[in-house]
Amino acid sequence: MDLLALKRELDGMKIEDNEKIVQQKSRDFYWYSPVLKRQLDHVTGDLIVSPKSEAEVIRVLAACHRLGIPVTPRGTGTGNYGQAMPLSGGVVLSLAEMNEIKAISPGRVVTGPGAILADIDRATRAHSSQELRIHPSTYNTASIGGFIAGGSGGVGSINFGGLRDFGNVLRLRVVTMEARPKVLELTGEDLHKVTHAYGTNGIITEVEMPLTAAYDWVDVIVGFDTFMGAARYGNALACQDGLLTKLITPIAAPVPQLYFKRHSKFFAEGQSIVAVMVAPHALDAFLAFTRREGGAVAFNAATASDDDRKGLPPAYELAWNHTTLRALRVDPSITYLQSLYPFPNHLALVEKMDGMFPGEVFSHLEFVRFDGNITCFGLNLVRFTTEERLDEIVRLFEENGCPIFNPHRYTLEEGGMKQTDDIQLAFKREADPQGLLNPGKMIAWENPDYDYRSGKTFLFKGLQKAS
Numbered sequence: 001m002d003l004l005a006l007k008r009e010l011d012g013m014k015i016e017d018n019e020k021i022v023q024q025k026s027r028d029f030y031w032y033s034p035v036l037k038r039q040l041d042h043v044t045g046d047l048i049v050s051p052k053s054e055a056e057v058i059r060v061l062a063a064c065h066r067l068g069i070p071v072t073p074r075g076t077g078t079g080n081y082g083q084a085m086p087l088s089g090g091v092v093l094s095l096a097e098m099n100e101i102k103a104i105s106p107g108r109v110v111t112g113p114g115a116i117l118a119d120i121d122r123a124t125r126a127h128s129s130q131e132l133r134i135h136p137s138t139y140n141t142a143s144i145g146g147f148i149a150g151g152s153g154g155v156g157s158i159n160f161g162g163l164r165d166f167g168n169v170l171r172l173r174v175v176t177m178e179a180r181p182k183v184l185e186l187t188g189e190d191l192h193k194v195t196h197a198y199g200t201n202g203i204i205t206e207v208e209m210p211l212t213a214a215y216d217w218v219d220v221i222v223g224f225d226t227f228m229g230a231a232r233y234g235n236a237l238a239c240q241d242g243l244l245t246k247l248i249t250p251i252a253a254p255v256p257q258l259y260f261k262r263h264s265k266f267f268a269e270g271q272s273i274v275a276v277m278v279a280p281h282a283l284d285a286f287l288a289f290t291r292r293e294g295g296a297v298a299f300n301a302a303t304a305s306d307d308d309r310k311g312l313p314p315a316y317e318l319a320w321n322h323t324t325l326r327a328l329r330v331d332p333s334i335t336y337l338q339s340l341y342p343f344p345n346h347l348a349l350v351e352k353m354d355g356m357f358p359g360e361v362f363s364h365l366e367f368v369r370f371d372g373n374i375t376c377f378g379l380n381l382v383r384f385t386t387e388e389r390l391d392e393i394v395r396l397f398e399e400n401g402c403p404i405f406n407p408h409r410y411t412l413e414e415g416g417m418k419q420t421d422d423i424q425l426a427f428k429r430e431a432d433p434q435g436l437l438n439p440g441k442m443i444a445w446e447n448p449d450y451d452y453r454s455g456k457t458f459l460f461k462g463l464q465k466a467s
C-alpha cells in the first residue's frame, strides 16, 4: 500500500497517522462479542482521513481507487459487529466532520452523514417541534449516516417499524468508488442498495430523513412479579391504539437489580420490569391502563422527586443495546443475542425460550411494529461460556422458530439483517468495481460460492494478519 503517495495526493486534507489514535478510530463496539474480540482485536487501519465536504470525499475515493487502497467509512464507531473496522487496513474515512444540518421543513430534515442524532433532534425541535421517527439507544453519540448504513431500528420502532421499511429514509446522496467517482441521488427502491450495507456500496454524503411531532417523553418503569407478566403487559400496551408511546421494553429480573446501578433502588427483589417512554398527554390514560393490567409503577419521571431523578440516565439508555452495555460494565462475561419472535405466536415463543436457559439467558424484549403487526425482538443477555455453547443457543432459538441476527459475525449475511441479493451485488459491481469499500463484509462479493449450510463461520481471507 503506497501510503506516502496517498498522503501526497490528499495534501491539505485532515489526515491522522498516529498509531494509537488510528487504532482507537479503527474500532467499534465489536468487543461486545467474545467471538469478534478474538477475531478482530488486532485489526487497525493505516490512516484516518476526515473529509469536510463531498468534494473531499470524492478526492479520497478517486486517489484510493488509483492506488488500490481499501476505504472503510466510519461515523462515530458505535456499531456492534465490527462493521466499521478496516479488516484489510487502509483508510478509515471518518465522516464525523460532515455534520451540517442543512434544511428542516414539515416532515423532513436534510443533514450531512456525520450529524449526531441528538443534535438533529435539538435543531428540528427548536425549528418546528419535530423529531426523528426512530433512533438507536446511542442517540447521544451515533451519527445519522452510521445509523442508516449500520443500524436497524430502535426507540420509535414501536410506531414506525425499522429503517428497512419504506418511508423511514427519504433520500441519500452517495459517492461511488471509481476512477471518477459518481454522485448518486437515491430514493425509493434504490435506497435498499445502500441502507444497512455497512458502507460496502458507496459513501453516504447527505441524508434526508422523515420527521414526526416531538414530545417531552416521560420515562415510566412498571414492575411485575413475573417476567411473563411484564411481557404480556408490554404486548397489551403496544396494542393500545390510543396510547402514544415511544419505547416498550420488558426486562427479566435480576437484570434491573444487578445491572441498572442508578435505577436499582426503585425495584423490589425479583421484580421484572417494563421501561416505557410515554407522551405527556397520554400519561393519565397510560397510568389507568397500567393499573387495570396489574402493573406496579416503580418509577415515574413526571412525579419523581428532584433527588430521585438526579443522575439517572434516560429510559432509552436502559433499553435496546444499552441493556447489554450496562450488564457488561458489571459482569464482563455477559454477551447477547438478537432474535425475532415472529407474530402472531410471539408471546408463546417468548415464554418457551425464556424457560429454556435458566441462569444462562436473561430475557430482554423490545416491542416493535413489524410489517404492520405488533411483535417483539429479543436482545437477550447471555452468560458466555464457550463459542460452541453460544452457537448451540443460536441453533435452539432458530429451531424453535426465532430467527437470530447474529451479533457474533462480522459479515452482512451472517449478521442476518440483510441478505445480499442480485440487485445489490450488481450495484456493488457498479459502485465499487475493485471491491475496495469496507472489504470482507459482504460474503456474496468475496466468495459467491460460499455455502451457508456448511455451518462454518465465513473467514475473510484478506483479514489483516495480527502484528
Ligand SMILES: Cc1cc2nc3c(=O)[nH]c(=O)nc-3n(C[C@H](O)[C@H](O)[C@H](O)COP(=O)(O)OP(=O)(O)OC[C@H]3O[C@@H](n4cnc5c(N)ncnc54)[C@H](O)[C@@H]3O)c2cc1C
Pocket: 028, 029, 072, 073, 074, 075, 076, 077, 078, 079, 080, 083, 084, 085, 095, 113, 135, 136, 137, 138, 141, 142, 143, 144, 145, 146, 147, 148, 149, 150, 151, 152, 153, 154, 155, 197, 198, 199, 200, 202, 203, 204, 205, 320, 321, 322, 325, 438
Ligand atoms: C450501547 C449500544 C446501543 C445500541 N443501540 C442500537 C439501537 O437501538 N438500534 C440500532 O440500530 N443500533 C444500535 N446500536 C448500534 C449502533 O450504535 C447504531 O447502529 C449507530 O446508529 C451507528 O452509528 P455510528 O455513527 O456509530 O456508525 P459506525 O459504527 O461508525 O458505522 C456503522 C456502519 O456504517 C458504515 N458507515 C458509517 N458512516 C457511513 C457513511 N457516511 N456512508 C457509508 N457507510 C457508512 C460503517 O462502515 C459501518 O459499517 C447500539 C450500539 C451500542 C454500542
